[in-house]
Amino acid sequence: MKYSHQRELILQVMKQSLGHLTARQVYQRVKEELPTISLGTIYRNLNVLDEQNLIRRIVVPYGCDEFDYNPTEHSHFFCTKCESLYDLEAHIDQKMKQVVEETTGYEITNTNVVFKGVCHKCHGRKEG
């Protein structure tokens, strides 16, 4: 993989952003630094960075894919009330992987897990 200024900026934005970003959000943030960058470049690089495990693609059961810099493998929790996507701690992922590998004998290389439910903040709140 050859160096590129654009990819460097994309990684930088990903690192700075604690939350999860869609391709469009990454595009908008990188554009502030480099207004000529193209959306195609964002997509191409998000894909290669995901392949290289430098970032993580999160496939969600609503809307479009999101991307996450958090370098340790971890799963996600989507609150259906406030519509926030939370990271779960990495050791949860380890346990789940262990359960599945022990039960099935499959060799798990990758997880794409999104739990849905209601988060602490929204628990007990009325509909809004």
Add this chain to the structure above:
Amino acid sequence: MKYSHQRELILQVMKQSLGHLTARQVYQRVKEELPTISLGTIYRNLNVLDEQNLIRRIVVPYGCDEFDYNPTEHSHFFCTKCESLYDLEAHIDQKMKQVVEETTGYEITNTNVVFKGVCHKCHGRKEG
């Protein structure tokens, strides 16, 4: 929810098909019985059937959404070699849900889990 012949046929096709079906596959199968059915009707009904928990939407990290009749909640395993999507046994889901609920305190209402890896058939096989 009002009865409709179209929705009845869709559910019937889902029940008969043991595997997972994309909206287009459902469309093609229902069309054999009712050639005038519209793809929009398929999508609308797959959505309401999923909301009613009569079928399950599987959001996969490749290609488009798939739908599954299996009425008990369960997760999925995608083999990256043969590109098959397998059902995991329901008790695995129960255990995972338990792990997450105990650790986070979140109330889990729904899971969207796709593990990736290599299945038994493909284990040890060369690339192809």
Add this chain to the structure above:
DNA sequence: TATAGAAATAGTAATTATTACTATTTTGAG
């Protein structure tokens, strides 16, 4: 049983995320 209004449909158009394409520019090894 007749009927009115709500819900569903077919068919088409629109939307949106993502990928493909191409001429040009950038990168880095020799």
Add this chain to the structure above:
DNA sequence: CTCAAAATAGTAATAATTACTATTTCTATA
């Protein structure tokens, strides 16, 4: 430096899904 491979910008294309609308189908109830 030089040159080929890789990356880019900008645009066009693709594909899944949803929105829209005139028409049809259900079903509760009069």
